[in-house]
Amino acid sequence: MAQQPGQAAWSIIDAKALGRFMPPVFPGEKSDSIEGLAVQLGLDPEKLAATVRAFNAACRPGTFDHAVLDDCRTEGLTPQKSHWARPIVRAPFYAYPVRPGITFTYLGVRVSDRARILYQGKPSANLFAAGEVMAGNVLGKGYLAGIGMTIGTAFGRIAGTEAAHAALG
Ligand SMILES: Cc1cc2nc3c(=O)[nH]c(=O)nc-3n(C[C@H](O)[C@H](O)[C@H](O)COP(=O)(O)OP(=O)(O)OC[C@H]3O[C@@H](n4cnc5c(N)ncnc54)[C@H](O)[C@@H]3O)c2cc1C
The missing domain is CATH 3.90.700.10 (Succinate dehydrogenase/fumarate reductase flavoprotein, catalytic domain)
Known part of the structure; x- marks a missing residue:
């Protein structure tokens, strides 16, 4: 296809x-x-x-x-x-x-458990990632039903909270 x-x-x-x-x-x-x-x-x-x-x-x-x-x-x-x-x-x-689609790439940016992008191994102060772009941190291969939405929701909330804290100093 x-x-x-x-x-x-x-x-x-x-x-x-x-x-x-x-x-x-x-x-x-x-x-x-x-x-x-x-x-x-x-x-x-x-x-x-x-x-x-x-x-x-x-x-x-x-x-x-x-x-x-x-x-x-x-x-x-x-x-x-x-x-x-x-x-x-x-x-x-x-x-x-x-149409063909890619459900997960299993690739993306590396993040800490606070959704901070790891740059040269160190958590960024003001760069966060959630969802598909960091799903590879959670998924190595295969997946459970709904895990894409779960990763997006859970890490979206964490990343949003962390970003708000970072913005407020
Ligand atoms: C066919 C298929 C079936 C799936 N089925 C399921 C399922 O049943 N259950 C489940 O939990 N997960 C499922 N997934 C996985 C799930 O859809 C994704 O993990 C999830 O949608 C990722 O959400 P996201 O917000 O991280 O990224 P996306 O939903 O990809 O959102 C990224 C957004 O950024 C926009 N964008 C990109 N570049 C730019 C730019 N430069 N400027 C502005 N905007 C930009 C894009 O247009 C897009 O709207 C499926 C995926 C596919 C492809």
């Missing part, structure tokens, strides 16, 4: 996939046909229909289970969809715009 023009893509599902994943924030586009969906998305209807046909033809029969890494996969597609691959055939069809 990151290699696509504008780093933009569409996630297309059919009626049987609804309710199988976390509800999207935005409603997306809906149509009774793939060609109709393409028109709504500003895509070439023939090309999109051919792409979906190729995907459907590549789906191997399996036992669908969205709660585990099931055996529903594609064969002959690059990249392969290794699980949860089911033909997109049941109307209505839905499309959601998607």
